[in-house]
Amino acid sequence: MSEAIIVAHEVSVELGGNPVLAGVSLTASRGEVVALVGPNGSGKSTLLRCLAGLQPVTSGHVTVLGAEPVDEAAFWRQVALMGDEPAWYPGLTGREHLELMAAVHGESRMTADEALELFGLDGRADASPLNLSTGQRQRLHLAATLIRPSRVLLLDEPERGLDAAFRTRLGVLVEEYAAEGGTVVMATHDPELAGRGCRMSPTGQLTS
Amino acid sequence: MNIPGRSTATPSSVRAFVRSRRARPAGALDRYVAVFGVLMTAAVLGNPLSAALAGLAGRVEPARAAAGLALVAVAYAGFVAVARLAGPVALPAADAAWLVLSPLDRRGVLARTARVLLVTAVVVGAVLGLAALAALGAPDQLVWRLLGAVVLGVSATTGGVALAVLGQVTPSWNGWLTAVTTALLAVAVLLTVAAVGGRWRAAFEPVAVPLTWPATAAEVPLAALGGAPLTWVAAVTGGAALGAALLVRQAWSALGRMPARAVLAASLRVGHVTRAATVLDPSALTWAAEDNHWRSRRLRSRPWPPLPAPFALAWHDWRRAVRRPGRLVALPATAVMPAVLVQALGGPVGAAGGPPLVVVASVLAGALAVAVAHTAGARRDGDNPALSRLAGVGRRPALAARALLPALLSGAWAAAALAGLTLAGALPTAPATGSGTYLDGAWWLFGPAMAPAVAAGALRMARRRPVDHSMPVIDTPGGAVPTGPLFWALTGVDLAVLGCLPALAAFAVGTDGIGVLLAAQTITGLAVLAASTLRAGSANGT
Known part of the structure; x- marks a missing residue:
């Protein structure tokens, strides 16, 4: 059996007295892609936040890389989380955001130039993220997430604002990340992207 | 309704229509309150105003x-x-x-x-x-x-x-x-x-x-x-x-x-x-102004220097500062304002021949404002930690590295302001050092000595949470005081004042024991910065 990187066992979460997750279990191994699917409000993002250590569980337990996830630097050096659009640093260009990510980690999975080309931003490298379109900012966010080294990738609806062609390319990028030995858990509404991995609904039922 | 689509509609008729649909139009009582308020204001301000005019x-x-x-x-x-x-x-x-x-x-x-x-x-x-x-x-x-x-x-x-x-x-x-x-x-x-x-x-x-x-x-x-x-x-x-x-x-x-x-x-x-x-959160204004500024600027990417991780993260503030040269040029010019203020107030009138309290406060406030203006990285990560989580840099080293620029600039500004006050004659020109020797104009040394404490206060201010409106409202003889906005406003200022107490004491006592107070200020400033950085590391959130 392959190494289990993420284990969520019988996880339940209540928010304001309302059950959001009820007894969800999930296991993701090295090199595996797990896609969380389901309608709005089914708890996909909440489960991702539990895996990132940002949402305390009401019952059950979660381990990531053999330990309980905590919101600390040592955890984030291993785990890359992509959620809502970040607040971009004022005064920096898109390229500089990517170079900053590479610089703070000391190494990178690709150069800033390669990332800009891969994510279709080479013509807008000198633009402030504030002056990019919604889809371009999502691409930049994805590039910043994927340029840095990590062992676990947590993506919350990464297809938001992306055109159809780039959604296909994103699927390939996610598969390449897993092929390098990474583990991916992503919440998505895109059937093609969900088809890249093992699909699961937050009710705990494995659908394929 | 006779407004939409008619060529006879005027802005006043449209506004009258909107007013007529409000839950309760302004009545006689509202007008009475407004007039009464104006009369009361006139009555309250009348005496002080006439006294000021006579002066x-x-x-x-x-x-x-x-x-x-x-x-x-x-x-x-x-x-x-x-x-x-x-x-x-x-x-x-x-x-x-x-x-x-x-x-x-x-x-x-x-x-x-x-x-x-x-x-x-x-x-x-x-x-x-x-x-x-x-x-x-x-x-x-x-x-x-x-x-x-x-x-x-x-x-x-x-x-x-x-x-x-x-x-x-x-x-x-x-x-x-x-x-x-x-x-x-x-x-x-x-x-x-x-x-x-x-x-x-x-x-x-x-x-x-x-x-x-x-x-x-x-x-x-x-x-x-x-x-x-x-x-x-x-x-x-x-x-x-x-x-x-x-x-x-x-x-x-x-x-x-x-x-x-x-x-x-x-x-x-x-x-x-x-x-x-409306939400009593002035920090929203700074982001609106900041984003408007960068939206209208043409930028050119420059390579990121190979620095250790915390300094690579903090380098953003340095680059942002260089990209606002107007602000950098204006900083030395504003350092003269405390000296101007002391002149406008009629010269030194404080204790021991020192400057009035408001002038001392203006030096501290100016230094703090300079430091706060260069803490955008910490402020942005405090508001939205998504990028800092991607960066994966520890809170303590990140905060320590980010303190460098505000400390440097606020220290230089305070040194220039104190030198200006000395030249204006608002500070004694020959303060005694602890060893008993005399150094003309040595007051400016308090600028660099205060800098770490001011930077710590600025970073605390940058990382403060939004106003907590659930905090109690205290009734005082002067009216109700909402503690939420009060605590929000004082967060950061408290640390800067605490860390600058030796300097404030030196302004109050004049030239006596200035060397001891300068040494105390240096140690206190560094201690406050170290303590605030260590304490930030134990808090939750990256």
Whole structure:
């Protein structure tokens, strides 16, 4: 059996007295892609936040890389989380955001130039993220997430604002990340992207 | 309903229709409360105002007059800058959305805003006129000089706002307003040099330092200005009023040609301000201004230097600072303001020959403002930690690295401000060091010594959470005090004041024991920074 990187066992979460997750279990191994699917409000993002250590569980337990996830630097050096659009640093260009990510980690999975080309931003490298379109900012966010080294990738609806062609390319990028030995858990509404991995609904039922 | 689609609809009829649909239209009681409020305000302010007016009579020392006029010039430039930043013609969000992009007469839609602008300009102008007269003094004919100063002030502000409105319609007008404010700021700088230089010259008179210009050059006309003949005052005032009236008339006729995009953009900016005021969270304003600035700038990527991770993260603040050269250039200029303030207040009056408390507070506030302006990275990560989680840098090393730039700049600013105060004679010129030797002008050493504590306060301010409105409201004899906004406002300032206590004590006691207090300040500043960094590392959240 392959190494289990993420284990969520019988996880339940209540928010304001309302059950959001009820007894969800999930296991993701090295090199595996797990896609969380389901309608709005089914708890996909909440489960991702539990895996990132940002949402305390009401019952059950979660381990990531053999330990309980905590919101600390040592955890984030291993785990890359992509959620809502970040607040971009004022005064920096898109390229500089990517170079900053590479610089703070000391190494990178690709150069800033390669990332800009891969994510279709080479013509807008000198633009402030504030002056990019919604889809371009999502691409930049994805590039910043994927340029840095990590062992676990947590993506919350990464297809938001992306055109159809780039959604296909994103699927390939996610598969390449897993092929390098990474583990991916992503919440998505895109059937093609969900088809890249093992699909699961937050009710705990494995659908394929 | 007879409004939509009719060619007879006017802005006033549309507004009347909207008012009629409100839950409760303004009644007699509301009008009574408004009138009563105005009368009470007049009654409360009447006595102090008449006392202040009576105090205007008499001559004022030239150095003090120069400093006072410099502050008035800076305040006028600030008023014009705020007017331009706000639009000045802007509408509430609902009016901007529904009335601007409609067939209604544009001038009619904007008339209410124009009236508000006019009233604001008149009030601000009257205050500035009074302030200018207070700076110059009125050796005779107080009533006529007061009238002239008020008319001159009102003419200046209404003319300035009219120019700003014209600039909103036709950008070429902006050049005139920029020229006027630049000239005024240049005059303010000259007056500042005259005020500080005059004091400096007086302080060093025994050693015969040959500083005769521009102090003397500015002092002579200032003395003449204070006692100018009434016919001259009338001529200048009349000319200014005529010019302002022409500009206001021109602006009123241009209001009908106001482009919709100009009004909508200004309304969006004012909307940010209103929202920030409504939720009582002024930090929302800083991001609106910051984002607007960078949206309009063309940037060119530069390679990121190979630095250790915390410094690579903190490098963002350095790069941002370099990309705002105007702000960097303005910083040394503002360091002279405490010295100007001490002149405007009439020279040193504090304990042991030191500066008044308000001047000491201005040094600390200025240094803190400089430091806060260079903590954007910490502020942004505090508001939204998504990028800092991607960076994966520990809180303590990140905070320590980010303290470097605000400490450096605030230390330099405070050193320059203290040197200015020393030159202005507001601080003793020969403070004794702990070893018993004397170093002229060594007060500036407190600037670098205070810097770590000021940086710690600025970073605490940058990382504070939004205002907690669930905190209790305390009833006091002076009225209810909401503790949420109070604690929010004091977060960061508390740490800076605590860390600068030895320096504040030194200003209070004068030259005695200055060496010990300087050493204590150095140690306290570093200790406060170290403690706040260590404490931040134990908090939750990256």
